Amino acid sequence: MLFELKVFPNFDNTFYYHNKPDNTWTFYRSKFNRFKSPWGVGRHTYQIPAKTRDTIYVHVNVNAPNVVSKRFEAQFILQSQAELNSQKSGRFTAWAVGMVVLLLFFFNNLYIYFSFKDKATGYYLVVQLAAMAYLTSYCLYFERIQPYTFAWLLKNRLHTYTIDKLAMHVAILIIFGGTINLCRLYLNTKVTLPGYERVLKYSLRTYIIFVVGSITLTLLFFNIDGGVILVDNALCLLLMLLLLFTSIKAYRVRAPNARVFLLANCLPLLLMVSIPLYHLFVDINGIDSYWLPVIASGAQALSFSVALVSRTKAIRDTLIETETESRQLALSLEEIAHINNMNEKEIEPAKTNITTQTHQNLLLNQQLESHRRELAASTLFMVQKNELLDQLKTQIKELKGASQYHVNRNVNDMIDMLNNNDQLRTGWDKFKVHFEQVHPSFFEDLKQQHPTLTKKETRLYAYLKMQLSNKEIAILMGIDQASVRRVKTRLLKKVNAAEGE
Structure with missing residues (x-):
C-alpha cells in the first residue's frame, strides 16, 4: 500500500528506509530548489505491505538560509496515496468545471460588449479573466508554468511565495477593482449615492495600497504573506459587505436597475463571503476547499451576466427609443423643409414684386431728389432776382438826385424792368411747379383746408413748409424781416383758429 510522508522542517531532508x-x-x-515546484519538498512516497511495520529514518537539515529562529519542532504527516490522488482529481475537476463555466459566460458577454460598447460589461469581462486566474492559482497550476519561488525557513516550516500566491493576490485585487467599478457604473452611484461613491472609491484605493505594499515587501525583503493573510481576508470580507450594503441602499432610494443588481449580488456575495470566512475560521491555507471559489465564481458570473442582460435590454430599449425619436425628428425636418420650399415658391412672386417696387421706389427717390434740386435752384434764382430788384430800387432812388442827362438815360429802362409783372409771375409759377413735384397736391389741399388764405399767405405757407429763414422769406416777398415775423404770426393764428373749429 502506497503512502506519502511529509516532514517539517522541509528545506533539506534525507529519508532512509529499508529495501526489503x-x-x-x-x-x-x-x-528545496527555487527553480522547481516546492510542492514535493519534504515529501517521500514509499510502499508498506498490509499489516506490517516499517521503520524510516529522516535526517532534517536545519542549517538553511534565512532561519528566523533556531527553535523548531519536527512534524510528521502520513497520508495514503489513494487519498492524495483523490484530492488531486477533485482539485482538477473543480478547476476544469470553473474554467468552462467562466469561459462560457466570458465569450457570451464579449459579444454583448462589442455590440454595445458598454463600459460596465467591459469591467465584467475583466472580472471573469481575473476569476480564471484566481481559480488557476488557487488550484496551484501556475507553478507548472513557472516554478520560480521565494523561500524562507521559519521555525519548523519552509515558507514559500510562489507564482501561484502572487497571481492569486493580483487576481483578487483585479476582481475587487472590477466589481466595485462595475457597481459604481451600474448603479450610477456618482449621482444616486455620492456618499457611497466616495466610500467605494477610497476603500478600493486602500486595498490596492495594502496588496501592492505586501507584495513589494515580500518580494524585496521578507515574506510577510503569512502574517497579513488574516488582514487580507478581513479586508476582502469588508469590501464584499460594502458592495452588499451599497446595493441595498441603492434599492431603498429606488435607483435605476437597483433591484436587479441587488438580486444579482446576494447569492454570489454570500458565497464569496464564505471564502474569507472559511480561511479565517476553518483552514487558513484552504487547500481542501477548491469547490468554494468555483461555486462562488460561477454564481458571480451567472448573476452578474443576468444583471448585465437586463442592463443591455434597457440600453437597447433606450437606443430603439432614441432611434425612433431620431426618425420622427428626421421626418419632421423633411416636412419642415417641404413647407419651407412651398413657402419659398409662394414668397417668390412677392420677392419679385418687392424687388420691382424697390426699383420703382429708387427711381421715384431719384426723381424726387431731382425735383428737390430743381426747387432749390428755383428758390435760389428767385432770391437772387429779388435781391437784384432791391438793388435796382435803391439805384432808382439814388438817380433822383442825379443830373437830368443820366436820369433820362436810365430811368425809363429801370421802370420798365420793375413794372414787368409777367417776369415776376413767371418766376412764382415756375416755383409752384417744382414745389408740387416734391409735395404733390399741396396747394389744393391747403386751399380745401383753409379757403380764406390769400395768395400772399399761401406763398408764405409754402416758404414755411420749406423751412426757409425769415431773411430768405423777406427777400422773396420783398418785405423786411420784422414784417415777415408779423405776417407769420397772423398766418399761424389764422390756421390754428381754423383747425380749432
Whole structure:
C-alpha cells in the first residue's frame, strides 16, 4: 500500500528506509530548489505491505538560509496515496468545471460588449479573466508554468511565495477593482449615492495600497504573506459587505436597475463571503476547499451576466427609443423643409414684386431728389432776382438826385424792368411747379383746408413748409424781416383758429 510522508522542517531532508527485497538500506534526499515546484519538498512516497511495520529514518537539515529562529519542532504527516490522488482529481475537476463555466459566460458577454460598447460589461469581462486566474492559482497550476519561488525557513516550516500566491493576490485585487467599478457604473452611484461613491472609491484605493505594499515587501525583503493573510481576508470580507450594503441602499432610494443588481449580488456575495470566512475560521491555507471559489465564481458570473442582460435590454430599449425619436425628428425636418420650399415658391412672386417696387421706389427717390434740386435752384434764382430788384430800387432812388442827362438815360429802362409783372409771375409759377413735384397736391389741399388764405399767405405757407429763414422769406416777398415775423404770426393764428373749429 502506497503512502506519502511529509516532514517539517522541509528545506533539506534525507529519508532512509529499508529495501526489503534487496535487504539494504536506501536513502532519498528532498531539497528545496527555487527553480522547481516546492510542492514535493519534504515529501517521500514509499510502499508498506498490509499489516506490517516499517521503520524510516529522516535526517532534517536545519542549517538553511534565512532561519528566523533556531527553535523548531519536527512534524510528521502520513497520508495514503489513494487519498492524495483523490484530492488531486477533485482539485482538477473543480478547476476544469470553473474554467468552462467562466469561459462560457466570458465569450457570451464579449459579444454583448462589442455590440454595445458598454463600459460596465467591459469591467465584467475583466472580472471573469481575473476569476480564471484566481481559480488557476488557487488550484496551484501556475507553478507548472513557472516554478520560480521565494523561500524562507521559519521555525519548523519552509515558507514559500510562489507564482501561484502572487497571481492569486493580483487576481483578487483585479476582481475587487472590477466589481466595485462595475457597481459604481451600474448603479450610477456618482449621482444616486455620492456618499457611497466616495466610500467605494477610497476603500478600493486602500486595498490596492495594502496588496501592492505586501507584495513589494515580500518580494524585496521578507515574506510577510503569512502574517497579513488574516488582514487580507478581513479586508476582502469588508469590501464584499460594502458592495452588499451599497446595493441595498441603492434599492431603498429606488435607483435605476437597483433591484436587479441587488438580486444579482446576494447569492454570489454570500458565497464569496464564505471564502474569507472559511480561511479565517476553518483552514487558513484552504487547500481542501477548491469547490468554494468555483461555486462562488460561477454564481458571480451567472448573476452578474443576468444583471448585465437586463442592463443591455434597457440600453437597447433606450437606443430603439432614441432611434425612433431620431426618425420622427428626421421626418419632421423633411416636412419642415417641404413647407419651407412651398413657402419659398409662394414668397417668390412677392420677392419679385418687392424687388420691382424697390426699383420703382429708387427711381421715384431719384426723381424726387431731382425735383428737390430743381426747387432749390428755383428758390435760389428767385432770391437772387429779388435781391437784384432791391438793388435796382435803391439805384432808382439814388438817380433822383442825379443830373437830368443820366436820369433820362436810365430811368425809363429801370421802370420798365420793375413794372414787368409777367417776369415776376413767371418766376412764382415756375416755383409752384417744382414745389408740387416734391409735395404733390399741396396747394389744393391747403386751399380745401383753409379757403380764406390769400395768395400772399399761401406763398408764405409754402416758404414755411420749406423751412426757409425769415431773411430768405423777406427777400422773396420783398418785405423786411420784422414784417415777415408779423405776417407769420397772423398766418399761424389764422390756421390754428381754423383747425380749432
